[in-house]
Amino acid sequence: MKGKRLRDDTRQYNAEAEGPGCRRELSERASPAKAPASLRMALVALFAAELTVTSAPAAYARRFEFDQRRTEVRFVYKMAFATQRGRFTKVSGTLDYDEAAPGKSKINAAIASASLTTGEALIDNELKGADFFNVENSPAIAFKSLSVRTGSPTTAEVSGEMTVNGITKPVTLQVRIESHDDPALKYDAGARRFFATTRIQRSAFNMTSYRQMVDDDVDIEIDAIARPR
Numbered sequence: 001m002k003g004k005r006l007r008d009d010t011r012q013y014n015a016e017a018e019g020p021g022c023r024r025e026l027s028e029r030a031s032p033a034k035a036p037a038s039l040r041m042a043l044v045a046l047f048a049a050e051l052t053v054t055s056a057p058a059a060y061a062r063r064f065e066f067d068q069r070r071t072e073v074r075f076v077y078k079m080a081f082a083t084q085r086g087r088f089t090k091v092s093g094t095l096d097y098d099e100a101a102p103g104k105s106k107i108n109a110a111i112a113s114a115s116l117t118t119g120e121a122l123i124d125n126e127l128k129g130a131d132f133f134n135v136e137n138s139p140a141i142a143f144k145s146l147s148v149r150t151g152s153p154t155t156a157e158v159s160g161e162m163t164v165n166g167i168t169k170p171v172t173l174q175v176r177i178e179s180h181d182d183p184a185l186k187y188d189a190g191a192r193r194f195f196a197t198t199r200i201q202r203s204a205f206n207m208t209s210y211r212q213m214v215d216d217d218v219d220i221e222i223d224a225i226a227r228p229r
Helices: 002-017 020-030 037-055 121-128
Strands: 062-066 072-079 082-088 091-097 106-112 140-152 155-164 167-179 192-201 217-228
Touching: 062 192, 082 121, 091 192, 091 217, 140 167
Parallel strands: none
Antiparallel strands: 062 091, 062 217, 072 082, 072 217, 091 106, 106 140, 140 155, 155 167, 167 192, 192 217
């Protein structure tokens, strides 16, 4: 009888000890601690920002190619008291151009030296000969950009190397890139007009004949339509 009463008293004590407050305390101890609401919000915002940065598209340069049917290189020089003009009609090249970062543009161009023409066969033969462009041994004139300093979104100063007669020298191009006005390309979305000028000294490329008659300075213009590749 006493044993039964003792067991009943023990059950009553345990029931009182395990009241709502005690059970709540035990539950809180058993559950993992929760971060404050402000900390959780900060973590969510940081995670969202990382996703935004990761998924944002990276800027990239678009590749353009010179349209060989609408590209030429012109040159002008003085002979005696007259201004002489000529041009190269076979020009190929590429332009890597990013409107958002024009300073990262790259230019590569090649000119077939045998495509030189002045409209005068006698002068053409002389300029293509060994004393000038030596087209038999040096069939290509090349330009490669090394650095670009932008003046505006459409103008830049491009420093690079030009190779003529197997001789490579530094040159600087004043470049302008703008929308074209060629009606034949009105459906060619994204095409650009590429225009560049520079001045070289012919003697730097071992063209030293007729110094008494022909000036050393030669002005060069590159007029091209660049089409997206």
